[in-house]
Amino acid sequence: MNSETKEILNHLSITGVEYADVRIVKREIESIRVKNQQVESASVVVDYGFGVRVLYEGAWGFSSSSNFSSTSFKKTAEEALSIAKASTIVKGKKVNLSQVKPVVDKWVYPVAIDPFRVPLDEKVKLLMEAEKLLHTSEDIKIGEASLEFLKQDKVFASSNGAYIEQSFIESGGGIVAYAIKNGEVQKRSYPNSHGGDLRKGGWEFILELDLPRYAQQTGEEAYQLINAPPLPAVVSTLILDGKQMSLQIHESCGHPTELDRVLGTEASYAGTSFLTLDKLNNFKYGSSLVNLYQDATIPGALGSFAYDDEGVKATKTYLVKEGMFVGYLTSRETAPILGLDSNGSMRADGWNRLPIIRMTNINIEPGNKTLEEMIDEVEDGIYMCTNKSWSIDDKRLNFQFGCEISYEIKNGKLSKVYKNPTYTGITYEFWRNLDALGGPQYFRVWGLPNCGKGEPPQTARVGHGTVPARFRNVRMGVAK
Amino acid sequence: MIGEKKLVEFGKEVLSFVDKGELKISLTGTESFLTRFANNEIHQNVAETNLEATLSYTIGQRVGVTSTNDISSTGLEIALKKAKSIAQLMPENPNLPELPEPQLYQKMEGVAEATVRVSPDERAQVVAKLIEKAKRNGANAYGAVTNEVNELCILNSRGLQAYFPFTKTEFRVIFLKGGRSGYGETVGADFSKLNIDEVSGEALYTCLSTEIPQTLEPGEYEVVLKPYATADILQMLSYLSFNGKAAEEGRSYIKLKMGSPVASPLVTIYDDGLDPAGLPLPFDFEGEPKKKVFFIKEGIASGLVYDSHTAKKAGVNPTGHSLPSTEAHFGAIPLNLFMDSGDYSLEDMIKSVKKGIFVTRFHYVNPIDPVRVISTGMTRDGTFLIENGKVVKPVKNLRFTQPFFEALEGVEMVSKNRSLIPTWFGSSLVPALKIKSFRFTGVTEF
Numbered sequence: 001m002n003s004e005t006k007e008i009l010n011h012l013s014i015t016g017v018e019y020a021d022v023r024i025v026k027r028e029i030e031s032i033r034v035k036n037q038q039v040e041s042a043s044v045v046v047d048y049g050f051g052v053r054v055l056y057e058g059a060w061g062f063s064s065s066s067n068f069s070s071t072s073f074k075k076t077a078e079e080a081l082s083i084a085k086a087s088t089i090v091k092g093k094k095v096n097l098s099q100v101k102p103v104v105d106k107w108v109y110p111v112a113i114d115p116f117r118v119p120l121d122e123k124v125k126l127l128m129e130a131e132k133l134l135h136t137s138e139d140i141k142i143g144e145a146s147l148e149f150l151k152q153d154k155v156f157a158s159s160n161g162a163y164i165e166q167s168f169i170e171s172g173g174g175i176v177a178y179a180i181k182n183g184e185v186q187k188r189s190y191p192n193s194h195g196g197d198l199r200k201g202g203w204e205f206i207l208e209l210d211l212p213r214y215a216q217q218t219g220e221e222a223y224q225l226i227n228a229p230p231l232p233a234v235v236s237t238l239i240l241d242g243k244q245m246s247l248q249i250h251e252s253c254g255h256p257t258e259l260d261r262v263l264g265t266e267a268s269y270a271g272t273s274f275l276t277l278d279k280l281n282n283f284k285y286g287s288s289l290v291n292l293y294q295d296a297t298i299p300g301a302l303g304s305f306a307y308d309d310e311g312v313k314a315t316k317t318y319l320v321k322e323g324m325f326v327g328y329l330t331s332r333e334t335a336p337i338l339g340l341d342s343n344g345s346m347r348a349d350g351w352n353r354l355p356i357i358r359m360t361n362i363n364i365e366p367g368n369k370t371l372e373e374m375i376d377e378v379e380d381g382i383y384m385c386t387n388k389s390w391s392i393d394d395k396r397l398n399f400q401f402g403c404e405i406s407y408e409i410k411n412g413k414l415s416k417v418y419k420n421p422t423y424t425g426i427t428y429e430f431w432r433n434l435d436a437l438g439g440p441q442y443f444r445v446w447g448l449p450n451c452g453k454g455e456p457p458q459t460a461r462v463g464h465g466t467v468p469a470r471f472r473n474v475r476m477g478v479a480k
Numbered sequence: 481m482i483g484e485k486k487l488v489e490f491g492k493e494v495l496s497f498v499d500k501g502e503l504k505i506s507l508t509g510t511e512s513f514l515t516r517f518a519n520n521e522i523h524q525n526v527a528e529t530n531l532e533a534t535l536s537y538t539i540g541q542r543v544g545v546t547s548t549n550d551i552s553s554t555g556l557e558i559a560l561k562k563a564k565s566i567a568q569l570m571p572e573n574p575n576l577p578e579l580p581e582p583q584l585y586q587k588m589e590g591v592a593e594a595t596v597r598v599s600p601d602e603r604a605q606v607v608a609k610l611i612e613k614a615k616r617n618g619a620n621a622y623g624a625v626t627n628e629v630n631e632l633c634i635l636n637s638r639g640l641q642a643y644f645p646f647t648k649t650e651f652r653v654i655f656l657k658g659g660r661s662g663y664g665e666t667v668g669a670d671f672s673k674l675n676i677d678e679v680s681g682e683a684l685y686t687c688l689s690t691e692i693p694q695t696l697e698p699g700e701y702e703v704v705l706k707p708y709a710t711a712d713i714l715q716m717l718s719y720l721s722f723n724g725k726a727a728e729e730g731r732s733y734i735k736l737k738m739g740s741p742v743a744s745p746l747v748t749i750y751d752d753g754l755d756p757a758g759l760p761l762p763f764d765f766e767g768e769p770k771k772k773v774f775f776i777k778e779g780i781a782s783g784l785v786y787d788s789h790t791a792k793k794a795g796v797n798p799t800g801h802s803l804p805s806t807e808a809h810f811g812a813i814p815l816n817l818f819m820d821s822g823d824y825s826l827e828d829m830i831k832s833v834k835k836g837i838f839v840t841r842f843h844y845v846n847p848i849d850p851v852r853v854i855s856t857g858m859t860r861d862g863t864f865l866i867e868n869g870k871v872v873k874p875v876k877n878l879r880f881t882q883p884f885f886e887a888l889e890g891v892e893m894v895s896k897n898r899s900l901i902p903t904w905f906g907s908s909l910v911p912a913l914k915i916k917s918f919r920f921t922g923v924t925e926f
Contacts, residue, residue: 064527066532185731
């Protein structure tokens with residue numbers, strides 16, 4: 001690909017061009033879905049193209065194409081330049097990019113078993129077996145089992161001389177049981193909702209998930225839910241499992257620490273952030289137990305990589321330390337505003353999208369409690385598991401989450417099941433009320449493949465390392 | 481644009497390589513452009529050119545799907561072989577529908593030359609004008625201007641051949657000043673007819689004509705919803721309730737209540753892919769002609785949309801609302817929604833409210849209960865208290881947790897004027913609504 005990137009960048013070696021980069025991205029995604037013992041869909045999607053970003057006299061332009069020919073290289077590079085020139089008509093502050101050492105490198109994430117070489121009928125057989133076991137009662141009207149594999153080869157080259165090749169495979173899967181009775185639907189998922197769990201790695205991860213082993217329990221819990229009472233409205237102690245913690249962190253810490261949102265560049269779509277610049281190192285985000293960080297270097301995590309889409313090496317940095325808000329997710333353009341270098345959070349959803357600030361793996365540091373200890377210390381409370389619904393305001397303050405299942409905690413013991421559990425709060429008040437965290441034995445990085453942001457819309461695959469956590473004085477059960 | 485001749489030739493060539501079984505090929509060509517602005521400057525300005533081929537290979541009762549934008553002969557050969565091999569390895573699906581025979585489509589114009597010709601400079605000039613307006617008023621402008629040219633071409637082994645080129649252009653803006661905001665959005669096929677001045681003027685007026693928002697206690701209030709908020713309600717219903725797949729799975733409220741009242745008699749909602757007042761498309765991704773489908777007619781649950789898969793299981797005919805083969809598991813979705821207008825102006829509606837809330841738009845709406853469509857979300861970019869028929873002050877944004885069908889039952893007034901609002905892939909032409917009760921369950925800090 002070196003000759004192609006050189007050819008494209010050569011078209012931009014002209015006066016006024018301050019910087020240019022090109023990415024060539026090839027993705028292959030295989031998806032298989034089984035529903036009620038039928039293969040609902042089996043598909044392979046190949047998406048291949050290149051995108052050119054150019055900074056001309058302080059203004060950006062970007063163009064992209066799936067046509068690989070010298071004519072198209074020239075046309076696309078020239079289009080990116082003419083778009084950048086148009087941007088100068090309404091140019092604002094001069095763009096200063098933080099320094100990055102131009103790197104020539106190649107990164108290939110290893111897999112033990114290439115999932116693209118596992119025969120399709122073996123995948124279908126696994127899904128059929130797992131799906132069948134979900135049907136533990138007549139009330140389980142729908143069983144779903146799915147697998148997804150992604151293979152990506154990406155080349156990044158910049159006018160500064162960087163040339164980076166990155167290749168990886170991601171694998172994931174999950175099962176869902178839907179109990180449907182009298183016009184009501186209840187669902188239960190394993191290992192997580194939103195497509196299960198995904199990781200960088202191969203078929204070995206699917207074997208590790210062992211979907212058939214957990215199918216019966218998943219079906220039984222869906223059956224329990226359809227026959228359970230709804231969670232009553234209450235203000236009480238809430239314990240979240242690690243799966244729901246992944247969404248809580250995603251929405252209330254990941255998004256508001258994206259510096260582009262803070263600076264207003266997402267205002268017209270997803271919104272801005274309450275974590276304004278004046279709050280950096282000056283705002284109590286949570287209790288002193290709360291340590292949140294971004295880390296793109298965790299082996300196998302969905303949000304890991306070697307370099308971001310500006311050629312910046314993956315880093316680990318703190319966002320919240322001992323409860324204080326201490327850092328953002330940044331890019332080469334935004335970091336200098338803080339007098340910093342980029343921490344490598346710029347990623348694009350494929351060849352045809354501009355890199356924007358995205359979460360990497362946003363994690364919480366474990367505490368030292370067992371889940372049993374956390375429950376044992378609660379007289380009255382609720383334990384909620386697995387995200388079902390999510391909503392948060394456009395500055396990421398007022399949130400409301402729904403979970404798949406909840407359990408009453410009475411005198412330090414889990415008791416009856418409640419359906420339709422929801423909880424709501426204001427981000428910093430909620431995190432300030434955290435008083436216990438599960439120990440390192442619970443730490444797991446969950447893969448979330450569907451984080452939406454940007455215009456045109458982009459989907460990012462991110463990770464969240466979590467443990468169970470306990471929060472006091474939480475308002476629950478608002479849905480009737 | 482690639483053009484019908486080239487795309488059809490290309491599709492026919494792929495079809496000629498099918499040696500056993502049947503093939504559907506859909507080709508989607510896109511040239512899209514977007515200029516995005518924030519803090520009174522252009523910060524993202526992008527273009528994309530793409531051509532994708534999606535192949536559904538059927539052998540008996542088995543099907544395999546591939547999609548590729550590597551349209552070199554090698555790329556297509558690989559995609560075709562892969563689709564065939566997936567089909568060969570699939571278990572039989574007794575419910576697999578047959579490919580449609582050749583169809584007749586309504587002739588219509590989808591391309592506006594003005595949209596095809598928009599240059600980056602012209603988009604930048606639109607933004608420059610807007611920013612000038614914002615600066616004059618001490619506000620900041622945020623938003624996007626887009627234009628795109630799309631081509632959809634579908635062929636199958638039974639001789640079906642469909643081609644339709646269409647343009648689309650969107651404009652949205654948020655003005656921010658201090659703690660105040662105003663929003664405007666519009667969509668159309670023709671860039672020269674996009675009512676940018678009207679929409680941005682209204683957004684700026686909303687932003688400037690208010691004071692710093694005050695906190696209002698959550699509770700049940702009468703509401704007047706601008707069309708942006710109405711469109712959010714319809715979008716949620718389109719996926720959860722109007723979809724033949726939801727009906728098949730026992731989770732569509734419309735199906736459960738078919739023939740019974742589900743909304744106020746003032747409410748009529750339908751999909752019409754042929755109505756030029758929306759963003760018309762004469763056929764769906766299977767090549768089925770679009771049919772007009774009423775979901776709610778004068779308050780009565782009336783119908784659903786179906787693709788060939790859900791139609792076969794339901795024992796009805798497809799309605800022309802299938803999605804691309806790679807997304808077919810979502811079922812059939814209406815992309816050209818309409819809600820009938822009523823007799824009132826926005827002012828009439830506000831005058832009728834004793835104590836209520838005027839909502840410009842919703843944000844981050846998600847369902848809690850998919851059957852009754854109990855949804856939660858926030859208000860955004862202009863929320864006001866109405867007292868004794870007058871808008872008295874802006875209020876901080878509120879969280880709602882509201883069954884949407886109950887909201888439709890409570891519709892008391894529908895506006896004469898409607899706005900065309902962009903949705904996932906299509907659009908909704910919708911009025912403003914006055915609803916007698918809406919449940920607000922929380923409040924935020926701005």
